[in-house]
Amino acid sequence: xxxxxxxxxxxxxxxxxxxxxxxxxxxxxxxxxxxxxxxxxxxxxxxxxxxxxxxxxxxxxxxxxxxxxxxxxxxxxxxxxxxxxxxxxxxxxxxxxxxxxxxxxxxxxxxxxxxxxxxxxxxxxxxxxxxxxxxxxxxxxxxxxxxxxxxxxxxxxxxxxxxxxxxxxxxxxxxxxxxxxxxxxxxxxxxxxxxxxxxxxxxxxxxxxxxxxxxxxxxxxxxxxxxxxxxxxxxxxxxxxxxxxxxxxxxxxxxxxxxxxxxxxxxxxxxxxxxxxxxxxxxxxxxxxxxxxxxxxxxxxxxxxxxxxxxxxxxxxxxx
Numbered sequence: 001x002x003x004x005x006x007x008x009x010x011x012x013x014x015x016x017x018x019x020x021x022x023x024x025x026x027x028x029x030x031x032x033x034x035x036x037x038x039x040x041x042x043x044x045x046x047x048x049x050x051x052x053x054x055x056x057x058x059x060x061x062x063x064x065x066x067x068x069x070x071x072x073x074x075x076x077x078x079x080x081x082x083x084x085x086x087x088x089x090x091x092x093x094x095x096x097x098x099x100x101x102x103x104x105x106x107x108x109x110x111x112x113x114x115x116x117x118x119x120x121x122x123x124x125x126x127x128x129x130x131x132x133x134x135x136x137x138x139x140x141x142x143x144x145x146x147x148x149x150x151x152x153x154x155x156x157x158x159x160x161x162x163x164x165x166x167x168x169x170x171x172x173x174x175x176x177x178x179x180x181x182x183x184x185x186x187x188x189x190x191x192x193x194x195x196x197x198x199x200x201x202x203x204x205x206x207x208x209x210x211x212x213x214x215x216x217x218x219x220x221x222x223x224x225x226x227x228x229x230x231x232x233x234x235x236x237x238x239x240x241x242x243x244x245x246x247x248x249x250x251x252x253x254x255x256x257x258x259x260x261x262x263x264x265x266x267x268x269x270x271x272x273x274x275x276x277x278x279x280x281x282x283x284x285x286x287x288x289x290x291x292x293x294x295x296x297x298x299x300x301x302x303x304x305x306x307x308x309x310x311x312x313x314x315x316x317x318x319x320x
Contacts, residue, residue, distance in 0.1 A: 068084040101311075108305050152235045
């Protein structure tokens, strides 16, 4: 370990932490897996940190922790982010940053007051596929962008899954719909003029199992977003312009696939393929660089708040 390495404390030992983020931390020379915590200590120990804890609070009190990665269910994000920032740790928090914009506003204010970095973990934003799409749209490869269509669906059959608990921030909009809103913002902006939405609510669990929304912007552009737990897996983003369209396959969950980007115009069809890359490692390294150099990361501290504001509007329009 060197003085330039960021010493991570991992809070929560769920699937994404175990299979993706912890391996990313271990694979880069910019970070060290200093500590891990889980309600079951053996799960923390299985991550092979230098120190393992059986409580989140104990990890947050470890003076050796420079930065915290929060991988718990959504319902704990607010209290853990605030606790980490209060003790002076930088925070990388799994998406969505909070269950509501109000929670996110509180976290952003706490980060400002502490001088620590707060970043929402949207690893897909680092994939070359998405950057290529941005370049093509910026170069008017499909003319003027008019419509963004984004969908993300997974089949969820376990009624005990944490995503089925409203008090823990469950529901398809917060789990997979947040990706659709995030990519829409990237191309169309943060403030839609009008939001219309339709949601299917599970009567037993009180969460949305499917949501579809249309976001209309003052510029005349609009987005159609769709998410759900009732079918899938399925994920796609289509960018439609006056002269053609760009289709992105596997735009969100990209770590095991070889995504394709297809540009279609009246004149030609061009397909660009991408080799698998570790977007999680790219995310961790960007976070570490921002901490050590003071530069801005790809996802700034207000990203989670801006996303949450639109998610709140979609939820309200869908009468959730």
